[in-house]
Each structure stands twice: as structure tokens, then as C-alpha cells.
Amino acid sequence: MPKGQGNTIAQNRKAGHDFFIEETFEAGIALKGTEIKSIRAGRVNLKDSFARIDKGEAYLMNMHISPYEQGNRFNHDPTRTRKLLLHRKEIDKLIGATQQQGYSLVPLKVYIKNGVAKVLIGLGKGKKKYDKREDLKRKQAKRDVDRAMKESLQ
Numbered sequence: 001m002p003k004g005q006g007n008t009i010a011q012n013r014k015a016g017h018d019f020f021i022e023e024t025f026e027a028g029i030a031l032k033g034t035e036i037k038s039i040r041a042g043r044v045n046l047k048d049s050f051a052r053i054d055k056g057e058a059y060l061m062n063m064h065i066s067p068y069e070q071g072n073r074f075n076h077d078p079t080r081t082r083k084l085l086l087h088r089k090e091i092d093k094l095i096g097a098t099q100q101q102g103y104s105l106v107p108l109k110v111y112i113k114n115g116v117a118k119v120l121i122g123l124g125k126g127k128k129k130y131d132k133r134e135d136l137k138r139k140q141a142k143r144d145v146d147r148a149m150k151e152s153l154q
Helices: 013-018 035-040 088-098 129-153
Strands: 007-011 019-029 050-054 057-061 082-085 103-113 116-126
Touching: 013 019, 013 103, 013 116, 013 129, 019 088, 019 103, 035 103, 050 088, 057 088, 088 103, 088 116
Parallel strands: none
Antiparallel strands: 007 103, 019 082, 019 116, 050 057, 050 103, 057 082, 103 116
16 A cells, blocks of 8 residues: 555645645654544544654644543543654654755644554645745646536537
8 A cells, every 4th residue: 555545534735735745754643542533533633733853753743633522531632742653764864854944844644544543744845925826827727728628528
């Protein structure tokens, strides 16, 4: 199964708009208690989340996992910092890459693979405003071409 394929739970659609994604990494997430049940129920939001390397460890910040309804006192803080499970070589590579100007670690999607929650982390370089406008123009032009092709076939 290719990297990032599985039962997709949540996607960060804004990441493709705001960043040039150059490389992706698959990471496990260290979860507590009822968090996996909330993830399986699809109660995850990646909107403002990001990853950070701190003291040789990778962490996922601001990923919102809603509390499990039947979880009572064993529920967790929805936006707590979660540790990412990566190999040492991958972490070392990310440390070198994120120290360059303009590079960030962005979570792209959360999915279930072999019964385990995984997150696809992208190494991205931030887009400037003119890059975003160029992408929108390119998408619109492709839509126009596709529409014209469809109409010509009918």
C-alpha cells in the first residue's frame, strides 16, 4: 500500500493551498485513552495544526480530537500536544530541513492503517501571495479546458 493510503479520517485541504509540499512522511501518533475511539468516529480537525521538532522528538500541535461521548472522566484535552512516532533517521532529516528558511512541517491527513492511527506529515515551503494567485489561475484554466472538452464530446 503506498504511503498515505488507508481509511482516511481527516484531510488538511488548506495545506496544498498554503504550501509547496516537497516530501511526505508517515508517522504514528502517541494517543491516550479514548482518543483512538474519537478518531475512528471521524471527530478530528487538522485546520490549525502543525508539527514541530523539539529536543530530538517530533510533536503534533493543535490537532483537535473531540472528546469521546461515552468517555466520562477518562477523556482528554482536545488540543493537547501529541508525540509523533518516527524513525531517528527521519527525525534527523526533518531537523536539517526545517532549519532552512521558510520550511514547515504540516499535517496533511489522518488515517487508519492496519488498525493504527497514522498522520501524513508534509515538508512544505510557504507560498507567497502571487504563487497562490498563479495556482488559482492554473486551476481555473484547467476547469475551462475540461468543460470545453466535455461540451465538444456531446
